[in-house]
Amino acid sequence: MADPFVGEIRIFCGTFIPNNWAACDGATLQIQQNTTLYSVIGTQYGGNGSTTFMLPNLKGMAPLHQGTGPGLTARALAATAGVSSVTLTESTMPAHTHGAMALDAAGDVPNPSNAVWAQNVSGGRNPVPQPQYVATVNTVMNAALLAPAGGGSPHNNMQPYLPLQFMICLYGEYPSRP
Template identity: 40%
Template sequence: MADFYIAEIRPFAGMTNRVPAGWHLCDGTLLPISGYETLYSLIGIAFGGDGITNFALPDLRGRLPLGSGRGAELVGNYAYASHGGTETVTLTSVQTPAHTHAFQVSTAAATSNAPANNRFADPAPNSFYATTKTQGSQDQVLGADTVSTAGAGQAHPNCMPTLAINYMIALVGIYPQRP
């Protein structure tokens, strides 16, 4: 590999058992401070550990790295080593935009309650559904006991299209100098 900085993180398309020497998977492993003092001096216990005998590597399994700080036109200010997001989301009625459904009906009395041919009831001789809205007729709201919101309050996955690869961190390398 080319020159790299200690604590540098890179995506790695190789299998987990093929991580190059001097690198480690970003899998949250606890490392002893003794033996990794240089790496510890850069990341400390930002990702875990007791800071006395050990420290943790970042755990990027199933996670997407995000630059810390606040970018132009962004809402969040992301602190270094902070976590965010959620794997599932349960939508509420407040998050569902208001909308309507056309439901035109005949005023003729129903003569059948067999729900065939997209009809709830079948008036004779007219179809339950009117083919066109009558000129000048007003839209009506159905009673709350007639319709309700749908859904069971179940969470759904909250994930953009992804490709799973490994991330690795340099355990050795060039020590980054301060500007």
């Protein structure tokens, strides 16, 4: 497929955009100088439609085929969605519990592996670290002892990525309509 269609998008690994192509960076173009491309993509990516139109902006975006499919939500051509960072809140997580068990007995195990919290029996003026776990479960700990944790800051939501150049054909073969 040597001759590209006007409006075709390709990935290019060079450090420049070749002649007759433009970067998919959301640039605003004049309709008068780009009537052929305008007739293919119109203003679906922006522009005023009387003197200007915009190219698709794939900076920071993952391209996705438009349409629907089994188990998928509808994806409209030129619609954008998603965010690069997310703040995880209690309301955005599925309901769940973190059960904690404790025993009202002196601890006799030095680490929490396969054990539960127990009384820490250090005392005196110079307390020495004592085992604070016990291997037997006696009762469920009061849920009020567990509280939400976290700082409420957004975390990165981006999949691993490799930046490449997406470019759109400005001049080429005009695509025929079915």
